[in-house]
Amino acid sequence: MFCDGLWLILHNKIHLGTVLPLLLGFVLLIHAIFYRSIQHFLAQKVQLKVLYQWAWGGFLLWLISVAVFFAYIHQHTQQQNTEQTVQAIIILGSGIQNGQPSPTLAKRLDQGAELAQQQTKAILIVTGGIGYTEKQTEAEIMAKYLYQQYNIPLQRIYLEDKSTSTELNLLNSKTILKYQNIPLSAPIAIVTSDFHTLRAAAIAKKLGYQNVIMSSAETPLNTRYNAWLREYFAFISGWILQEY
Structure with a gap:
């Protein structure tokens, strides 16, 4: 994710669909590098460990929601019919x-x-x-x-x-x-x-x-999945702002 976001940003593709993967990729990379130190620290901080576990649970649920949205987009585009005569x-x-x-x-x-x-x-x-x-x-x-x-x-x-x-x-x-x-x-x-x-x-x-x-x-x-990710947030934003 980090490399994907960085490459697109360097090519002037700067939007939430590229910035977010860059940031998430960076955080996950740092987490992987310092995993043992983080676990050792959390073992001494019970409340922080609970918060840490909740954060990972929330992240997993968010990933599932993104995957469902992507699947729905893919399925929706496969069902379109433009054979009808239009004006x-x-x-x-x-x-x-x-x-x-x-x-x-x-x-x-x-x-x-x-x-x-x-x-x-x-x-x-x-x-x-x-x-x-x-x-x-x-x-x-x-x-x-x-x-x-x-x-x-x-x-x-x-x-x-x-x-x-x-x-x-x-x-x-x-x-x-x-x-x-x-x-x-x-x-x-x-x-x-x-x-x-x-x-x-x-x-x-x-x-x-x-x-x-x-x-x-x-x-x-x-740029497909970066665009789809940006649309995920745009769709939520449009619903909140009552655009539909």
């Missing part, structure tokens, strides 16, 4: 790097493009505002990628270029759908990463989308 395809943003889609975003765009080639009558909505260090909005870069890589006409792509979160992605997209006379009761595909489908679907439902078809893009393997 719109919304591709959620996921960050840009040096003026290009990040690897995770590129996977979403590839998935969205494949779906668009199957659903030739559906409009596409790409979502994402502008970052502090960027000169173009994420939506503009996404549209450019779809045109250059898949020759999807720009006239078919609508830009939602003001948002900075999943909730705003979907909220602002409602205006575009209304302008195109597409009701929220119509079948609408939402393209996002595998780990993000649960939360995105829940947010869409709360915002009034009535017939959502989720289409998941596989997360690159080198």
Whole structure:
């Protein structure tokens, strides 16, 4: 865990899904090195030993909850069906790097493009505002990628270029759908990463989308489980903040 977190952080992947494994890995490494000394110390401190045992029990329960969440994400993404005809395809943003889609975003765009080639009558909505260090909005870069890589006409792509979160992605997209006379009761595909489908679907439902078809893009393997771990906390946070 320590090496995994350190490697990703050195590659500017700094978020809870990378920082937490780094810290946990460091703590476990120190614990392993000084295990005998720790046990000798705890043998003389009964109350601390009880607290130590409770801490390990809590850590084990947390690991089980993470494993269950990961298994549920995996199972959920295997059950998706995007064969139904849709009127719109919304591709959620996921960050840009040096003026290009990040690897995770590129996977979403590839998935969205494949779906668009199957659903030739559906409009596409790409979502994402502008970052502090960027000169173009994420939506503009996404549209450019779809045109250059898949020759999807720009006239078919609508830009939602003001948002900075999943909730705003979907909220602002409602205006575009209304302008195109597409009701929220119509079948609408939402393209996002595998780990993000649960939360995105829940947010869409709360915002009034009535017939959502989720289409998941596989997360690159080198960041997959870190992204899933970050989503574990984001899902809990969204539930606490009543985003769904």
